[in-house]
Amino acid sequence: MTSLQIPRGIPRAQYVADGAQTAFTFPFPILASEDLEVFLDAARQLTGHSITGAGVTAGGTVTFAAAPPAGTVVLLRRRMPIERMTDFLESGPLPATSLNREFDALTACLQQVAADQETMLRYPENDLPASSVLPLRAVRAGRLLAFDSTGNPVAQAPVDEEALSTYQPSAIGGVPRPIRDKLGDAVSVRDFGAAGDGTVDDTLAFQTALTAARTVRVPAGTYRVTGTITVGYGQSLLGDGQASVVRASSNEVDLIHLPDGYATVSGLRLENGLAGIRLFGRDGPCVQNALTDLTLWDQTDGIVLDGHTSPDRPCYWNNIARVLVARPARNGVWLTRSGDGDTANANRFHCVRVYSLSAPMTGSGFFVEHGRYNNAFVDCEANLYPEAEACFRIGADTDKTLLVNVYAESLGGVPNVQLDEGSVETAIVNLFSASAGPAILDRSGGRYTAVNAGYPEKNRLDRTRVRELVVESLRYDTEYLEPPAGGLVTLDLASSVYLVSAYGGAVEARLPPAGSANGHAVTIKKTDASVNPVTVTEQGGQGPDGRTAILGNRFDFVTAVSNGAGWWITGGTTMPGNVGFRDGPGVFFPDLNQSLYLVSAYAGSVDVRLPTPSAPHAVGRTVTIKKSDPSAQAVVVSRADGGGPDNEAINLSGYGHAITVMSNGAGWHIVGRNP
Known part of the structure; x- marks a missing residue:
């Protein structure tokens, strides 16, 4: 097998697009596809293309999903982090493949540095020596770079009238600043050619602006885009509310990506797209992102939080507030996992509304498909099409999901809250159920807590320790058991009272081991007048009070409690054998x-x-x-x-x-x- 070689040359290729060509070659090797940066003019492209030829000495090809517009400069360059993350063990094996890869990486990094120097201002090789040191900051501030009679750099007073203009804040303590410096505080997509007329493709303007600046404003207008807009680490994309419309040309690609952390998207109306906004850890941990004051219209899925492919780049602690998701075709808010990453955890949703507006949808308002550990939905609403799956759906791969003050509504029989089998410790507090479907469709086996939620049980609490309890009306969960031919029934203690009929034959009511039921109290009562007895036993143990309890007559009952070591009778009628x-x-x-x-x-x-x-x-x-x-x-x-x-x-x-x-x-x- 031929190993990779790094031939002489500059790892950069440029083309001018003709509007039809989609494939562009790069005649230099890359070790991995992540080592190649792709630019259209000054905008770095993170989506909308594929890269082939990694690990090939002759290079490879970048193929765009859509041909770049005519006149666009296509730049392909190799950029690698200058680092060494490997080490060879003392007296250990030294395989040639490892050495070759290390030398390949070092050579590629040196070529990268050489390529950077090619684009720098520098003295000619045959020039006489001159100083390359700039004047001090205080000396050059607000001045122009010039050269004296010997060719050395000096600071000179500006002669440009615009550069001489200053901005003076009106407040006390304001410091004058050059007007160019002041205008540079706010970068707008308009500064990079966005038309905002709803017709011109403004994708490149958005990408260029976000490549150039940390914070980018989107003034009032309708901006048509044909590709995905990527808001990177620590960046902000800010609009003027409903007047700032960003509209995808189709629902085949996502509209906005947040592939890293600490980014903000706020004050925009987002229309169309496969997903309106997708958060996932592609470039780094997807944490502490903020989505605020947004409306999303007509996407397949409104907001998607994706655990993605790497557990080291989780989708945690993102904050979504004051958001409307209108007319989604599938899910309004979707927490999922597309690869082997972690589930989307500990994310916060506050005042998020999913509203069908009578448009058909096939999924749920809020669908936590994969999400463990404290995803919280507070003051959220789902008002859905009658054929949706559920207003709030908690999937099988979930744990400790919190719903507080949520509103669920539909004209059909849509479940207000659906708990899938496998979901664990869902807490529902103050559920307003306005759908004709079940308030809580429980397929989890009761593994949830409800307070002022659901029907007919508004309150369902898991194990709770109370120091003082005042009860006005005490009710017991009761279960009726009548085996058709008698026989064994295993008491799972899901109920506190079991009414047992032995009409079809003698019944053995078997308690679980006392060691697994510490603190449980249970009452078993015989309800029929047949001669068949109801015998109360214990799995793997002796039974209540160390014996078998027999309920021989109609209305005989026994109440037993476990202290973890045994079952003890605390009440009952006089039973045979006493x-x-x-x-x-x-x-x-x-x-x-x-x-x-x-x-x-x-x-x-x-x-x-x-x-x-x-x-x-x-x-x-x-x-x-x-x-x-x-x-x-x-x-x-x-x-x-x-x-x-x-x-x-x-x-x-x-x-x-x-x-x-x-x-x-x-x-x-x-x-x-x-x-």
Whole structure:
């Protein structure tokens, strides 16, 4: 394979366009297409052409999408950053390809410096030595450069009347300035040949002005452009409001590009174009750009924020305020990603309105297709054609999107806010829903928060910690479950109350593991009168209170809460299985968790010893102790502090003998007895 060579020559080619030619060659090599700068007259061209031949010794070709106008000077020159970003390791491999590329780059940079010197003012090679040092700043300020009798540079008083004119500010402290200096404060596209009559192609005038100046004004007029206008790093393009109209000749190319950061576009009416304004990190991080006081009309997409191709050049922290996007064919505002870059993040939209004005559109007013982390839309409005997708659409690749005080309207059934599956943590505050569609079309699985937004749920909050809560009306999210043939139902805790019917067969209602549900409280209630039970269990655990809870009768219910270690019953009706059984001789201390204890003395007499009546777990309790065996051994009911119910130990000697006692805190009292 033949390696690249850098032959002798100046890396610059110039042509005068004839109005028909579209392809122009450059007879010098470039290492990459980014190394070639393309100019039409004095305007650098960043779009509207393609470059071939990178890495070829003989050079290549620049092909324009449209032929430059006749008489236009086409300049092609190689410009490379004079830098070295590579290094060879000590005692490491030294491949020839790497060395060749380094030498190619160094040779190209030297040719670039030589080419720059060709266009400089300089002494002839056979001239006698003379001083090349200019007079000091204070000496040459406001004067002309001249040469004395020996040929050395000197400062001389100007003789041009216009140059002698000065501008004197009227305010106290104003300093006189040359009128040319004052006029240079404001650069206008008119200064570079823009006609502003709506007929003449003013593209080159805009490009030339933005090549020459940091801030460019667009006076009142209608400016027709056929290519994309690029507003670069730190530049400003400022108009006179609705009187300054910039109109694209078609919707095949974007009207304005902001491919870098810290740029401002303000006070313009922008008409037509594939995108009215596209922000993306092509030349650098697309950050801190400002779009203010604009109206955009009849674009395919109004404003596009594109994460583009490089994560190192993100589309972050751009500010869009007081903007109208009227009659877009697809999306009014679109946050997307066309390559492998990051999503458009942390951008701010304030008082941005998308208005169809009855014109057909196929997309959404605001579409956050790719946008993670805090894109905020405040006081924005979408008033759309009845067949649009959604007023506000939050796509699958989104996280932490904020909608505050937004207005959504359509004459059709357009969703006011649509949350796509995959969207995360969308927050909607104060949504005005004037479309006949759903207020919030949720396909995210409830992964959003709404405050004063939506119908019928105006408020939907994710996990929230509140120190003090005053509630006037408390409502529980309730879900009805009726498996046709019974069986297992898994409770996902999306609701706080589950009404379960076992009419079709026995049902197992399975709680999630307690460890994944810390703080959750849930109520399960049986709603049918069938003999089929509803059994409450736990996935991978023992169940509420360490056991299976069985709801056997209609209207039986249990309420359980998880502390992260287990599920605990905090309320419910008396359920089957709430009985204690004792089969063993000796002293038995009942825990009073059951209301009935069946005690067998078959293996020997049993002393059922009640706690002291003032014990916290005894006060107010009623409990029944019943002898469940026919043996001659007795079951004695006594108290831990001596005596027994009604101040004496009770002897249950026969099969089925029982006693029911209740503690009032001072003593155990017999309330029922057999015999």
